[in-house]
Amino acid sequence: MLKPRKLGTNVRMSFSKIEAATEMPNLIEVQKDSYEWFLREGLNEVLRDVSPIVDYTGNLSIEFTDYTIDPTPRYPVEECKDRSVTYDAHMKVGVRLVNKATGELKTAQIFLGDFPLMTENGTFVINGAERVIVSQLVRSPGMYYGDEVDKQGKHNFTATVIPYRGAWLEYETDSAGIFYVKIDKNRKIPISVLIRALCPAGQDTDDAITEMFGTEEMLLATMQKDECAALAEENGTSYREEALKEIYKKLRPGEPPHVESAEILVNNMFFDPKRYDLAPVGRYKYNKKVALAARIEGHTLAETVVNPLTGEIVAEADAPITRELAIAIEDSLVNSVTVRTETGREVKVFGNNTVRPELVLGYDLSEAGVKAGEKVRYSVLAEIIAEADSEGFEGEARERYIKRVAGERAMLLCP
Structure with missing residues (x-):
C-alpha cells in the first residue's frame, strides 16, 4: 500500500510493506550541539584563559569583558561557494585597558576577526569548499590506575594523572617497596622528594611527613631511598631546597640547579592555570576516584x-x-x-578537604557560580567565613558578604 513517509523536511511516498521501527535520528545533533556550546560557553573560556594580557612593565593590562558575533553572515552559503570564500561573520570583543600607574580606564569594542559559521547541515564552508569536523578519540583527562605482577609474583601498582593541559604525573611502586613518581615523563624520583618540594617550610622533614601520612612501611622505605636528608645536613640547607634542586636536575638536565629557578619551575608547572588544567571532565573524574x-x-x-x-x-x-x-x-x-x-x-x-557549602552554611553558593551539589575547598570557605565574622556581619548581610567574596574567589574556591 502506498504510504506517505516524511524524511527530514521532505515527504516521499513509500511502497514498503513493513512499517519503519524508528524514526531517522538526527545524525548531526552532536556536531550542532557542540558548536552551540562553543558559541555559548567555549568562547568565554578561551577569552578567560588569555585574559588579562599584561605588558612587560606590569603597568598596562587588557581584559576581555564580552564578545558579540554579527548575526548576519558576510555572504550566503551558496555565494561563499561561488566566490571561494569562507562562510563567516564579524566577531567583536569588549576590551578594558587599565593603566595601573595612573588609574586610567578605557573600554571599547574592537574587531577581533571573522568567525566561521556552521551551516544548517552541520558543515563549514572554508574558502568555498564544504568541510566537516571529524570527531577524534583522545584519552580523557583524569586518573588511571594499573596493577602489574612482576617475576617474583609481587603486585606493582601504578597511577597516572593526565591533565587536559600540562605535565603528567605517573606514580609507581616496585618490588623493593619503593614509591616513585615520574614528572612529565622524565626519570623517576622517590615520591618523598615531590612531597618535600610541595611542603611549606618546617613540614618537609621525615618526622613531619610521617606525622602527616603515618608510619607506612612503603613511605619509610621510600624516605630511606631519598637523599634529600643527607644532602641537607651536608650542605646546611633545608630538605625542601634539596628536593627542589633534585626535581630541577631531572627536568632540566645539564643546567645548574638553583632553588629560586626550581621553585619557579614547579609553581609554573602545577599551579599556573594557564599551564596546568584538568578541565571539568578531568576534575570530575579525579575527584570521584580520590x-x-x-x-x-x-x-x-x-x-x-x-x-x-x-x-x-x-x-x-x-x-x-x-x-x-x-x-x-x-x-x-x-x-x-x-x-x-x-x-x-x-x-x-x-x-581532598572539600565540602558541599550548604552543609556548612545552610545555603548554596549558586549565585557565586558554584553549582548545586558541587564541592568547594573547605580551607578557602573557612577563610571567607572567618572574614565575615571578623567584620561583624550577621543574618542576611553575612550571607550576602559570603556569596560576594565567594564569587570573587571562585578560582580558589572551586577545585
Whole structure:
C-alpha cells in the first residue's frame, strides 16, 4: 500500500510493506550541539584563559569583558561557494585597558576577526569548499590506575594523572617497596622528594611527613631511598631546597640547579592555570576516584571518627564502613580516616578537604557560580567565613558578604 513517509523536511511516498521501527535520528545533533556550546560557553573560556594580557612593565593590562558575533553572515552559503570564500561573520570583543600607574580606564569594542559559521547541515564552508569536523578519540583527562605482577609474583601498582593541559604525573611502586613518581615523563624520583618540594617550610622533614601520612612501611622505605636528608645536613640547607634542586636536575638536565629557578619551575608547572588544567571532565573524574568515601568503603574503621566542628561522634571504631557511612564521614568535614583492611593492616586515607557549602552554611553558593551539589575547598570557605565574622556581619548581610567574596574567589574556591 502506498504510504506517505516524511524524511527530514521532505515527504516521499513509500511502497514498503513493513512499517519503519524508528524514526531517522538526527545524525548531526552532536556536531550542532557542540558548536552551540562553543558559541555559548567555549568562547568565554578561551577569552578567560588569555585574559588579562599584561605588558612587560606590569603597568598596562587588557581584559576581555564580552564578545558579540554579527548575526548576519558576510555572504550566503551558496555565494561563499561561488566566490571561494569562507562562510563567516564579524566577531567583536569588549576590551578594558587599565593603566595601573595612573588609574586610567578605557573600554571599547574592537574587531577581533571573522568567525566561521556552521551551516544548517552541520558543515563549514572554508574558502568555498564544504568541510566537516571529524570527531577524534583522545584519552580523557583524569586518573588511571594499573596493577602489574612482576617475576617474583609481587603486585606493582601504578597511577597516572593526565591533565587536559600540562605535565603528567605517573606514580609507581616496585618490588623493593619503593614509591616513585615520574614528572612529565622524565626519570623517576622517590615520591618523598615531590612531597618535600610541595611542603611549606618546617613540614618537609621525615618526622613531619610521617606525622602527616603515618608510619607506612612503603613511605619509610621510600624516605630511606631519598637523599634529600643527607644532602641537607651536608650542605646546611633545608630538605625542601634539596628536593627542589633534585626535581630541577631531572627536568632540566645539564643546567645548574638553583632553588629560586626550581621553585619557579614547579609553581609554573602545577599551579599556573594557564599551564596546568584538568578541565571539568578531568576534575570530575579525579575527584570521584580520590574521594574519601569511595576509598574507605568496604573497610573497617580503626579509630573513632569525630566531626571537627561540632565534636559529634560520626562513627565508632571497629565499625564496618558501608556506603551510607562513608558518605556521612565525608560530609562531616573529616579529611583523614584510619581504616583496617582485610589483612589487618591499618592505612591512613586522606580526602581532598572539600565540602558541599550548604552543609556548612545552610545555603548554596549558586549565585557565586558554584553549582548545586558541587564541592568547594573547605580551607578557602573557612577563610571567607572567618572574614565575615571578623567584620561583624550577621543574618542576611553575612550571607550576602559570603556569596560576594565567594564569587570573587571562585578560582580558589572551586577545585
